[in-house]
Amino acid sequence: MIELSHINFRYKKKKQLFENLSLTLQPGFIYGLLGKNGAGKSSLLKLVSGLLYPNSGQCTVFGHHAAARKPAMLQDIYMIPEEFELPPVSLATFVKINSVFYTRFSQNQLNAYLAEFELSDDAKLSTLSYGQKKKFLIAFGLATNARVLILDEPTNGLDIPSKSQFRKIMAASLDEDKIIIISTHQVRDLENLIDNIVVLEQGNIIFNYSIAHISERLAFEYNLAGVPDEEILYTEELQGRKAGIVKNIAGVDSRVDMELLFNGIVKNAPAINEAFANLKYEY
Numbered sequence: 001m002i003e004l005s006h007i008n009f010r011y012k013k014k015k016q017l018f019e020n021l022s023l024t025l026q027p028g029f030i031y032g033l034l035g036k037n038g039a040g041k042s043s044l045l046k047l048v049s050g051l052l053y054p055n056s057g058q059c060t061v062f063g064h065h066a067a068a069r070k071p072a073m074l075q076d077i078y079m080i081p082e083e084f085e086l087p088p089v090s091l092a093t094f095v096k097i098n099s100v101f102y103t104r105f106s107q108n109q110l111n112a113y114l115a116e117f118e119l120s121d122d123a124k125l126s127t128l129s130y131g132q133k134k135k136f137l138i139a140f141g142l143a144t145n146a147r148v149l150i151l152d153e154p155t156n157g158l159d160i161p162s163k164s165q166f167r168k169i170m171a172a173s174l175d176e177d178k179i180i181i182i183s184t185h186q187v188r189d190l191e192n193l194i195d196n197i198v199v200l201e202q203g204n205i206i207f208n209y210s211i212a213h214i215s216e217r218l219a220f221e222y223n224l225a226g227v228p229d230e231e232i233l234y235t236e237e238l239q240g241r242k243a244g245i246v247k248n249i250a251g252v253d254s255r256v257d258m259e260l261l262f263n264g265i266v267k268n269a270p271a272i273n274e275a276f277a278n279l280k281y282e283y
């Protein structure tokens, strides 16, 4: 479990970013971390991986204090940042040097992921494209079998077939011990992959629900003509029609449209959250 409790954090000479922020992330789930530019997503991920220290409050990762960055925690967490630099060595050399830090690293799994992404381990990292480097890091990160995998904009730079491979590989790699956090603006890339959505705005968590609860409480409509106003939570123009989010009165689970949902939350989080009143959690 990852537990952020009562976190206060500000960058030097900047205003407070997180004020009394608390968040619990459970194993066995893939979390989508969303938010506009500057909302605090990368900062939150850095707090979880111990790369930033809170001014007060604490973050624990499977019981370890993230900020202490002890080996026991570091071998259980792998973060793929949005921007990275890789040394000018072959994939195999990188793996040889870095895999020793991860006690559950599996070469067999790595080989399978590399094959899926059509990467050969004798290639030099410096000769790979950005998308290929990213695929390599995703493959390596998964093969570490760290219980916490953090991916910042993982599908950025991936072509369309690679995005489907990514979804397939991620979904298959999740087990009941793992926590996967994916931060992204490419919300459509998360469809059918994530279990929970956490939305940040100016350092505050403005939405935090599971996809199961969302599809139970909300419905996504592409033609709102005839829908009574009191059932409508959010509307936008889509190809000349009014699309939007409505209360799921029928109670039939609906398909979650991530883009509509995100737009709705950003425009009017209180109205969307209202639909989740009296929700009973069954963790």
Ligand SMILES: Nc1ncnc2c1ncn2[C@@H]1O[C@H](COP(=O)(O)OP(=O)(O)OP(=O)(O)O)[C@@H](O)[C@H]1O
Pocket (backbone or CB within 6 Å): 011, 012, 014, 017, 035, 036, 037, 038, 039, 040, 041, 042, 043, 044
């Ligand atoms: N190293 C830093 N020093 C000072 N301020 C920073 C630093 N990094 C981020 N910030 C500020 O903290 C706030 C949150 O930034 P952060 O990078 O966490 O947002 P984000 O949600 O990841 O944004 P994006 O979607 O653009 O990547 C922003 O106002 C940003 O200017």
